[in-house]
C-alpha cells in the first residue's frame with residue numbers, strides 16, 4: 001500500500017536515460033511500465049527500488065521523500081518496504097523452497113513465527129507441499145511462484161517485477177499473470193511491473209505507463225491507452241493500427257469486408273495476403289498508401305476489395 005510520486009527525475013549514463021520525469025503511480029494498483037527496448041523501464045524500476053541512484057529529482061512514497069537529490073537524501077533499499085521479482089527467479093540453488101523464503105525474512109523472528117510466515121507465503125502461491133524441494137526439483141513456473149512467495153513473505157508495501165514472467169511458456173505465463181493479479185489485489189499491495197509484452201500489460205495492469213526515450217508518452221488505464229491514444233506512437237504501441245491519414249487510424253477489429261448497401265464509410269483497397277492465424281485470417285489490404293490488417297473468416301486472394309469501418313471507433317490524435 002503505497003502511492004509513488006516521481007518529480008523531475010533524471011538519470012544519464014553516456015546519454016539521458018530518464019529525462020525529468022514526473023509521474024504518479026497509484027496506490028493498491030498494478031502499474032505496467034511499457035515502452036521500446038532502451039526506453040528506460042528497468043532504470044526507472046531500479047531507481048524506485050533504490051538500486052540505481054538518480055542524478056536529480058525526487059521520489060516519494062505516500063508523500064514521504066525516499067530520495068531527494070537536492071538534499072542528498074537516499075533511503076537505503078532495505079528500508080523502502082519493497083520486494084522485487086526478477087526474470088531469472090534469483091533463488092539460491094542450495095536452499096529448499098522454504099529456506100529460500102526464510103532467508104529473506106527478518107532475523108529477529110522466533111522459529112515458530114518464521115515457520116508460520118514461510119508456510120503462509122507458500123500457501124498463497126499453492127506450493128505448501130513443495131516446501132522441501134530444491135529449485136532444480138521445481139518447474140520454471142513453480143520456481144517463479146517461490147520467488148513470488150519470497151517477495152510477499154516480507155509483507156512489503158510494494159512489489160516490483162522486472163520482466164518476471166518472460167522466461168515462461170505462454171500458457172503458464174497467462175496463468176501466472178492472473179494469479180499474480182489476484183494476489184496483489186487480495187493483499188492490497190501496490191505493484192509495478194516492467195514488461196515488453198503489451199498483451200501482458202493489457203491483461204494484468206490497472207494502470208499503464210508508456211515510456212519512450214526516458215520520457216512519459218502517456219499514462220492511464222489500459223482502455224484509455226488502447227482506445228484514446230494521444231499520439232501515433234501510443235496508438236501503434238498498444239496494438240495493430242490501420243492508418244487512415246497522418247492523424248486518424250482504426251483498429252483491425254473495427255474494419256470488415258463491406259457488404260452491398262452498407263451505410264458505413266467504405267474504403268477501396270487491394271488484397272496483398274491472407275494469413276491463417278488459427279481462429280481467423282489476417283488479411284492484409286493496401287488502402288491508399290497504407291497496409292491495413294482485417295480479421296476475416298475466410299482467406300482472400302489478391303484482388304480489389306471494399307472495406308467498411310465503424311466511424312465511431314476512429315482513433316484521432
Ligand SMILES: Nc1ncnc2c1ncn2[C@@H]1O[C@H](COP(=O)(O)OP(=O)(O)OP(=O)(O)O)[C@@H](O)[C@H]1O
Pocket residue numbers: 013014017035036037038039040041042043044196
Ligand atoms: N548501468 C548502466 N550503465 C550504462 N548504461 C546503462 C546502464 N543501465 C542502463 N543503461 C542504458 O540505459 C538505457 C536504458 O536501459 P534500460 O535497461 O533502463 O531500458 P529498458 O527500457 O528496460 O530496456 P529493455 O526493454 O531492453 O530491457 C539503455 O541505453 C542502456 O544501455
